Amino acid sequence: MNMTFVLFGATGDLAKRKIFPALFNLFTDNKMPESFSIIGLGRREMAHDVFQKQVEQSIETFSRRKAADRAALDKFLGAFRYSALDVNRPEDYTKLLELVEQREKELNLPQNRMFYLSVGPEFFDVIASNIKASGLGSTSGWKRLIIEKPFGRDLASARELNEKLSKSFTEEEIYRIDHYLGKPMVQNLEVLENANPVLHALWTNRYISNVQITASETVGVEERAGYYDTSGALRDMFQNHMLQLLMMIAMQLPKESNPEDVRNKKRMVMESLRPLQQDDISSQIVLGQYGAGEMNGKPVPGYQDEPGVAPGTQNNTFIAAKLWIDSEFWRGVPFYIRTGKRMAEKSTRIVIEFKDPLDQPLRKVDETAVPNLLVIEIGPKEGITLQLNSKDPKHEGKFEPVYVNCFSSLEDMPEAYENLIHDAMRGDGTFFAHWNEVELSWQWVQPILDAVEKGELPLHTYPAGSYGPKAAFDLLGDHVWWLDNDTSNKQSKGEAAYANTTA
Numbered sequence: 001m002n003m004t005f006v007l008f009g010a011t012g013d014l015a016k017r018k019i020f021p022a023l024f025n026l027f028t029d030n031k032m033p034e035s036f037s038i039i040g041l042g043r044r045e046m047a048h049d050v051f052q053k054q055v056e057q058s059i060e061t062f063s064r065r066k067a068a069d070r071a072a073l074d075k076f077l078g079a080f081r082y083s084a085l086d087v088n089r090p091e092d093y094t095k096l097l098e099l100v101e102q103r104e105k106e107l108n109l110p111q112n113r114m115f116y117l118s119v120g121p122e123f124f125d126v127i128a129s130n131i132k133a134s135g136l137g138s139t140s141g142w143k144r145l146i147i148e149k150p151f152g153r154d155l156a157s158a159r160e161l162n163e164k165l166s167k168s169f170t171e172e173e174i175y176r177i178d179h180y181l182g183k184p185m186v187q188n189l190e191v192l193e194n195a196n197p198v199l200h201a202l203w204t205n206r207y208i209s210n211v212q213i214t215a216s217e218t219v220g221v222e223e224r225a226g227y228y229d230t231s232g233a234l235r236d237m238f239q240n241h242m243l244q245l246l247m248m249i250a251m252q253l254p255k256e257s258n259p260e261d262v263r264n265k266k267r268m269v270m271e272s273l274r275p276l277q278q279d280d281i282s283s284q285i286v287l288g289q290y291g292a293g294e295m296n297g298k299p300v301p302g303y304q305d306e307p308g309v310a311p312g313t314q315n316n317t318f319i320a321a322k323l324w325i326d327s328e329f330w331r332g333v334p335f336y337i338r339t340g341k342r343m344a345e346k347s348t349r350i351v352i353e354f355k356d357p358l359d360q361p362l363r364k365v366d367e368t369a370v371p372n373l374l375v376i377e378i379g380p381k382e383g384i385t386l387q388l389n390s391k392d393p394k395h396e397g398k399f400e401p402v403y404v405n406c407f408s409s410l411e412d413m414p415e416a417y418e419n420l421i422h423d424a425m426r427g428d429g430t431f432f433a434h435w436n437e438v439e440l441s442w443q444w445v446q447p448i449l450d451a452v453e454k455g456e457l458p459l460h461t462y463p464a465g466s467y468g469p470k471a472a473f474d475l476l477g478d479h480v481w482w483l484d485n486d487t488s489n490k491q492s493k494g495e496a497a498y499a500n501t502t503a
């Protein structure tokens with residue numbers, strides 16, 4: 001669908017590292033519309049060709065695709081124009097509207113306008129209202145708003161922001177980015193469950209013992225202390241990405257589903273999530289902060305000594321949680337979630353642990369038996385592994401874990417941002433966060449924010465380079481976090497073998 005793409009924050013980090021490369025990759029994959037105009041915005045004055053040069057540099061540095069030839073690259077860059085705009089100056093929007101209309105005429109484009117807000121969240125609402133007031137939003141075609149995270153910093157501020165945005169855009173026109181929903185393996189979850197009868201049949205509390213969702217990162221706070229020190233793992237990762245993964249793995253879709261079904265089923269998961277009671281918070285939530293430690297054999301400072309963080313900061317860099325979904329499918333199955341910075345490995349994965357056979361608990365018969373695990377690797381590797389028991393080949397009467405796995409061999413997998421921008425251009429909101437989901441997520445998280453505010457939750461220190469504080473292992477009771485290579489904690493048998501199969 002031919003269109004105009006208006007990018008607020010075109011001189012920023014996200015535009016450079018993700019958005020321009022994503023647009024270019026879509027262009028080289030013939031996924032951009034036949035005809036399109038892209039207008040970048042920032043406060044400083046800049047000539048169109050200087051801006052085009054910046055876009056070219058970003059593509060050279062960050063794009064997974066190279067231009068077929070100079071002519072192809074020039075065609076892509078030729079679509080870009082730049083306009084100086086301060087979000088608070090109405091006259092800058094009038095100037096922008098003139099440029100948008102001029103390009104629509106030149107390229108014979110319908111008035112389909114996509115507004116991408118790659119700017120700080122404090123600007124989301126003023127931009128949306130100025131789009132409306134200036135007439136930019138009065139189109140004879142469609143208009144859409146892509147909005148970056150964070151969407152609020154608690155329940156009240158998220159509601160307030162949503163109310164303000166809804167004065168200029170309808171819910172169907174708002175595309176809230178959660179880049180985890182753009183990851184190919186996350187987009188594959190529905191197919192994995194629904195197109196494989198063997199998995200579909202087992203996808204209930206009858207056969208599943210527990211579900212574990214981990215997003216561990218090796219990086220620390222990097223240069224983002226200003227933002228992260230007032231956000232923490234709870235707001236930065238848990239409220240959005242981790243709860244979205246929970247919804248995606250727990251929703252039960254009909255055989256043939258549409259975007260509306262996905263939204264409804266995700267909402268139903270969140271509505272069935274057992275609310276945190278005041279007395280249960282400390283037994284269901286563990287917060288941590290990294291101390292000094294070692295990464296790749298080199299010493300690294302603790303969070304408190306990172307540049308830019310407030311002295312004595314009590315900000316969390318790790319969270320682990322135990323959640324219950326009170327639905328007919330999941331009643332009695334604990335969902336364990338953890339995410340943190342400066343952990344031992346970079347890995348986002350979902351592990352589904354199946355129950356032992358009811359009449360013959362294998363582990364009691366033979367200590368060497370392992371539970372069946374379905375491991376869904378979301379990143380940085382993408383793949384699926386099934387852990388099974390086999391009879392050991394030496395005939396010593398023992399079990400041996402074997403692994404059925406497949407890992408993506410596609411060298412240049414589409415990036416999350418490509419998938420999401422492509423979906424938004426096609427008007428497909430399946431993999432965007434609907435307001436209901438965002439509101440229900442904040443609702444679930446709010447008691448934790450309140451407890452943190454009142455100093456009611458302990459903050460556990462963990463050494464950089466570890467798998468998190470001990471309390472996060474104790475949280476699981478009789479269960480264990482699978483596939484960590486840290487032998488100081490309760491560990492699975494067979495994990496080393498698993499590591500070998502996926503290396």
Ligand SMILES: NC(=O)C1=CN([C@@H]2O[C@H](COP(=O)(O)OP(=O)(O)OC[C@H]3O[C@@H](n4cnc5c(N)ncnc54)[C@H](OP(=O)(O)O)[C@@H]3O)[C@@H](O)[C@H]2O)C=CC1
Binds near residue numbers: 148149
């Ligand atoms: N960077 C990342 O990896 C990620 C970023 N995000 C989100 O994306 C958004 C952008 O982040 P990022 O690119 O890192 O931020 P940057 O600080 O790098 O860029 C901010 C952009 O906003 C523009 N800007 C700032 N003030 C104004 C103003 N008054 N009027 C008009 N434009 C203004 C800047 O333009 P100029 O200074 O030229 O005027 C710049 O282009 C944020 O919401 C962030 O939370 C989300 C996930 C990851």
Ligand SMILES: O=C1O[C@H](COP(=O)(O)O)[C@@H](O)[C@H](O)[C@H]1O
Binds near residue numbers: 215217236237348379
């Ligand atoms: O949104 C964010 O995500 C990244 C982690 O993303 P991933 O795709 O590398 O798993 C995280 O580092 C950052 O703090 C957070 O804002």
